[in-house]
Amino acid sequence: MERIKAVLDAKAELYNRKDFIVNDPISFPHSFSKEEDIEISALLASVIAWGNRKMILRSGNKMFCDIMHGAPYEYVMSGEWKALADDINIHRTFFARDFKYICRGLEQVYREHSSMEELFAGHDVWDGIENLRNRLALANEGVSTKHISNPVAKKGKPASACKRIHMMLRWLCRNDGVVDIGLWNRISPSQLMIPLDVHVARTARKLGLLSRKQNDRRTVEELTAVLRKFSPEDPVKYDFALFGIGEAGDDAIDDLIK
Numbered sequence: 001m002e003r004i005k006a007v008l009d010a011k012a013e014l015y016n017r018k019d020f021i022v023n024d025p026i027s028f029p030h031s032f033s034k035e036e037d038i039e040i041s042a043l044l045a046s047v048i049a050w051g052n053r054k055m056i057l058r059s060g061n062k063m064f065c066d067i068m069h070g071a072p073y074e075y076v077m078s079g080e081w082k083a084l085a086d087d088i089n090i091h092r093t094f095f096a097r098d099f100k101y102i103c104r105g106l107e108q109v110y111r112e113h114s115s116m117e118e119l120f121a122g123h124d125v126w127d128g129i130e131n132l133r134n135r136l137a138l139a140n141e142g143v144s145t146k147h148i149s150n151p152v153a154k155k156g157k158p159a160s161a162c163k164r165i166h167m168m169l170r171w172l173c174r175n176d177g178v179v180d181i182g183l184w185n186r187i188s189p190s191q192l193m194i195p196l197d198v199h200v201a202r203t204a205r206k207l208g209l210l211s212r213k214q215n216d217r218r219t220v221e222e223l224t225a226v227l228r229k230f231s232p233e234d235p236v237k238y239d240f241a242l243f244g245i246g247e248a249g250d251d252a253i254d255d256l257i258k
Contacts, residue, residue, distance in 0.1 A: 004207055005230045008241040015244035016178050016237070025049045026171050028060050029181055036073035038183050039116045039172070040106060044072070046168035047102065047147050048091040050197075059091035063099065076106050094147060101145050105136030120169070121186035125193055126151045126217070129165050151217060159217035166220070167195035170236050179240070192236045194227060196220045199246040200239065207245075 021027050028045040029038045041064060048059050067084070068075040075081065081103040088096035109116060119135060120128030129151045137144045144150070149160035174189045175182020194200065196215055201223075204210040209226050212219045227235035 001208075001229075004209065008227075008230065008238050011241035011244055012237050015240040016176060018178060020179050020240075023053060023057070024179075025053075025056055025060060026179060026181075027057070028064055029171060029183075031064075032072070034073060035115065035183060036110065037071065038181065040072040040076060042168045042171050042181075042183075043106075043116070044099075044102065046164040046171070048094055049164055049167065051092055056091065059094075063090055067099075073110070076103050077110060079107070098145060098147050101140050102136060102147075105139040108139035109135055115184075117172075117184045117186055120184075125166070125169060125187070125191055126159075126162075128169075128187075129162050132165070153217075158214065161196040161215050161217060161220045162193075163195045163197050166193050166236075167239075169193075170195060170239060174234070174236065176237070189234045189236065190228075190232060192224075193220050194224045194236050194242075195239055196223065200242045203242045203246040 021030055025045040025048070029042040032038045032041055044063060045060055048063070049056055064070065064072065067081075067090075081100050084096045084100060086095065086097040086100070090096060090099055106116075109119070113119070116132070119131040123131065129148075133144060133148050133150065136148065148165060149162045150157075151159050151162050153159040169187070169192055171181055172184045173182065173187045173192055174180035175185075196219060198215060201210065201215045201219065204223050210219065210223050212222050224235055227238045231237060
């Protein structure tokens with residue numbers, strides 16, 4: 001494991017660089033200076049962060065520039081979103097009706113709190129995700145959205161890995177001075193969980209960091225526990241390494257474990 005740790009440390013430093021930002025969804029919250037704009041864009045950018053990255057960036061530009069006019073908080077609080085036709089497609093299965101759902105929920109959150117961080121502060125991050133999900137549902141007649149995964153197991157379904165919201169938390173809670181923004185300071189990076197997608201999970205398994213076969217909450221907890229041994233204060237910095245190694249392909253992974 002010492003050799004794997006050394007490799008991950010080196011790869012985290014290699015891939016955690018400024019030029020990573022421009023082609024990643026984190027570029028959207030980076031484009032704002034107002035705290036509420038950063039929070040809202042981080043949530044919405046993370047929600048659409050699945051599939052082809054070029055498509056994600058196109059969809060994000062459509063959402064933040066064309067629809068929200070470069071002012072997410074003002075757009076949410078003005079209620080302008082109410083006039084948007086439900087069937088407008090924003091990103092893959094994310095339509096205007098889904099976008100309006102989140103805007104409606106955020107409007108209520110900001111009428112009651114100065115920051116979305118208050119839904120997470122003082123809680124385990126899983127409980128924070130559940131709080132966010134429940135608060136959005138509360139503003140939408142109690143209906144939950146499929147676009148924010150459920151961190152709680154229900155009716156035989158395992159608790160979700162919640163990759164996209166964990167990625168949002170990485171953006172907002174880590175302040176590395178390079179890629180992650182570190183807007184929030186009431187949640188320690190040591191509390192964060194690895195944003196687990198199929199590529200990160202596959203890389204982790206090939207490196208011997210993960211034994212569980214499913215990609216769910218328990219898998220996130222298993223992998224994060226291993227990474228926390230490498231870096232107790234900042235386990236999710238290895239997201240850069242696992243993502244970068246996975247992007248490099250199977251040959252690169254095989255070279256590392258020889």
